[in-house]
Amino acid sequence: MIITKAGRRMFPAMRVKISGLDPHQQYYIAMDIVPVDNKRYRYVYHSSKWMVAGNADSPVPPRVYIHPDSPASGETWMRQVISFDKLKLTNNELDDQGHIILHSMHKYQPRVHIIRKDCGDDLSPIKPVPSGEGVKAFSFPETVFTTVTAYQNQQITRLKIDRNPFAKGFRDSGRNRMGLEALVESYAFWRPSLRTLTFEDIPGIPKQEDILQTSLMVQWLRICLSMEDTWIQSLVWKDPS
Amino acid sequence: MIITKAGRRMFPAMRVKISGLDPHQQYYIAMDIVPVDNKRYRYVYHSSKWMVAGNADSPVPPRVYIHPDSPASGETWMRQVISFDKLKLTNNELDDQGHIILHSMHKYQPRVHIIRKDCGDDLSPIKPVPSGEGVKAFSFPETVFTTVTAYQNQQITRLKIDRNPFAKGFRDSGRNRMGLEALVESYAFWRPSLRTLTFEDIPGIPKQEDILQTSLMVQWLRICLSMEDTWIQSLVWKDPS
DNA sequence: ACTTTTGCACCTAGGTGTTAACAT
């Protein structure tokens, strides 16, 4: 994922669908991004792989993106697909825009937090998400990514250009769409196109089967696009001749 | 003010500064727009005046614009200038976008409401603002306006074009800026450039002198531009030769 | 005759990867 000083959106944006909330209870929904390991990485061109390149840089001020619709009732949250498309990443450790601060060339994993309103008094964009009763975190391994300031992998670049409306100006029609379709095809072979994630229920909420379910049916491709560069490497890329 | 089927912003937007709130109490801030009288108007070109042209059209579904930062603490509200620039007006009585529905060729007056959070359970974009304890409405006579679907008065048009960044394409440089400056000058003669409005305190809040004060110092011109067409007629308009 | 609608050119505002310059 590209990070800049000014702040850059994630693409594709994390989107999530929630069920099992108390319709009449108020909740905050928030996202933070945690390191996957303690390593710094570099991209090796000749093998097209990310390799460990030392230990991680010193930790960075903690930031939380509180979904702008917060707080809202369980009913409201469950009625819509919750999108984090306005979240921005930065590599500026002195950032004062409330963006999430990350180190470049590191691996990260987004987490979604559901915080019951009465437990959210400590919730702040510049403090770690509180834990305990009435707070629950969810992670999606599919969405691990590597931060960069410039793309290392030309296939990632092409996928971004093809899928992000704001990058339309860099598409050269025909050729790219075929490349993407080939990727989608190869992906469908060894990955179920729908996956339901089941979690323990949130404390104080009646237990149900699907507390939180990513809407993979409609957006499995989006998630595919947000994974780390290494992961996409393992796909069979058919370059149209 | 222009109204359309799709919804059109007010320009300039209503902006307000609040003081006297309890910093730790939560409030909603909302705006609605009420008829000034029971009349319909038409614009008479030869006299450059709005004239009564019969009784008002049948009433329209009530709508409330809840400020998108709501709810927020008194501290948060008082720290910023509160802008209603995303509010939209429509003449579509079947509107389903949550816009404020008005009749064309009628006179209206915006009202700002402060609703203590615990009194805002009934607050809804499609219901009248509740009244009573913990709710207070404020009106600014300067901001009365007349709705149209096409501008009747060329001076209004020119003011909008000169002040609204989105209308920059219609400016013909030089001439217009002079016209505006002449208007500003004549306005300053007979109107104090700063006015402080004092209201009774909000129930449950310690009484203070300035509960709500429009930031006229910095934006008296904005308010000048938002008034009804008739009012602007009474200004001495110096057309640069 | 008057009012409203619609498509439009022209803007603001801001999200893309690119590229060359810069930093380390």
Add this chain to the structure above:
DNA sequence: ATGTTAACACCTAGGTGCAAAAGT
């Protein structure tokens, strides 16, 4: 060598009044 920055062209998204067309 490698990683980062800043200016840029090219987009999306949407807010303007205009003018011709359509209603009433």
